[in-house]
Amino acid sequence: MKQNEYVPFLSEIIEVIRHTEIEYTFRMKYLGDVKPGQFFEVSIPKYGEAPISVSGIGDGTIDLTIRRVGKVTNEIFERYEGGRMLLRGPYGNGFCLDDYKGKELVIVAGGTGVSPVRGVMDHFACHMPEIQSLTMIAGFKSPSDILFRDDFSRWSQRARVILTVDSGGGTEYREGLVTAYIPGLFFTDLANAAAIVVGPPAMMRFSIQALKNRGLEDSQIWISLERKMCCGIGKCGHCRINDTYVCLDGPVFPYAKGRALID
């Protein structure tokens, strides 16, 4: 048979980073090209496949941050440590970094929504001259749900990082929703601002509204959508919204296009 896109390849697990009780990052060996915001279909035999965003791109590696959702994945987490996993991809368009160069970029992310934008953050935090200013507002449920702790402290040395938790912040963390920090955002030139919003649907809806209230146009906002994706190549139909296939045309959309997508 011709080249078979459905057949996964084996990839070595280089490292397993445990963020929380239920969220681990698997650092996988991968030599091909990949962009932040793209995703891989990760095979968990017996469980099936799941579309997982690339949460980091290293030298010959990619990071996949996976959340334990049940009994089976629980077992799988332990079994695969130090072993190999079946992957296929990368799929989707990913973020186009050129869209944000020279801009005053704000990234608003909630929970595992940090994964797809981590690569964007990493890139600009390492290449600050490419950008006017860089701000990240990240929200998690509680301090024990925080992912990528080391990254946040690393990024905060160069960019403005607002890390907030919904509750239980104590003296160490800010409390409140990400939307609370959007009205106070400072831009030297509003017309040169750009924003990326990724997270749970409600968080995205209110964050976008807050950004628009702050003065941003729809054309200055980008979003990344999460949908059920069985194939990743425009066949299975699960991720289709109107005439758009999230796996092919997305998952990253300019909000001007994304707002017209009604499930």
Next chain:
Amino acid sequence: MGYSLSTEALSEVFKHLSLEYDLYAPRLYPKGGAFSDTDLVRYGKISSPEEIVLHEKSRFSWKETLLPISQTLFYFTEGSVLEPEQEQKGAVIFLRSCDLHALKRLNHIYLQNGPEDPYYRDRRDKLRFVLIGCKEPFSSCFCVDMGTNKTDGYDFSLDWEGDFWQIDCPNTEWQELFRRHAVCEQAVSPSYVTETKTRVHIPDHLTADVIKSTIWKEYDSRCIGCGRCNFVCPTCTCFTMQDLFYTDNGKAGERRRVWASCMADGFSDVAGGGSCRKTCGERMRYKVLHKALDFKMKSGFQMCVGCGRCDDACPEYISFSHCLNRLPEAIKEVNSDEAE
């Protein structure tokens, strides 16, 4: 080129074709219906012309010959993945004009939307098509309004007229075979219907705004989300991946794709419990607008071919064609709401 053949002669042709191809046609499954003492007409292997059911519409379409209900994509053990051997024998599919038009829709998804699907491509290239002429429409058919009542993409056509089979065979490879068995050679054009009892008019000015209409809510209580309409549809192509593990050896198994229904629970579920379309009304809207609008936006032609099987199959007597005819009313409603 056209030919007239007796049933015996056509049987000989079938015998010859069977060497290279399996023949699939709508055939009778006695007492195979959903209710006691009822028969079922659906696709199955045949070997002679008498087995083809001409007077009734097949409950399911032919698409399962190209897209199996459950298809093994590969087998896996701990460290390796093995693709299954593909069926080498080709297939000749006997179908009506609307169903042959469905092929173009399936091709669009599996060959043009994203990378080519290798399983589909392999099977597609081994299929040949025989057009069954339609002298009369069935009551739920609306092919004329969908522009699918005529076709020329067949290898040969089949019409029963007088006491002979009338055959038009554009496939040059098979012309000699028919010539050998024909009583006479003459120009034949396959029959097709020019009007149907069920009429459908999809408004030209249909846009996604119609999503806002309240007509969809009516289906919340009527539709039970069983997905029969999807499974009988010749143009529905969605599937879900499924892993299967062997009970005797938990480390070996296979990955399959199985037909999926956008009307049934689970279709739009994402990790963590979210679901994009919870109500049957939303699902009905999603399906109807895919068939009548969204697919056309992407491909340039309508998805629905007007075979009417969804109307025949619905246990709640929901009519898809009737729903299409309500779209002007829905557009009006949305426009007047916006004008206010």
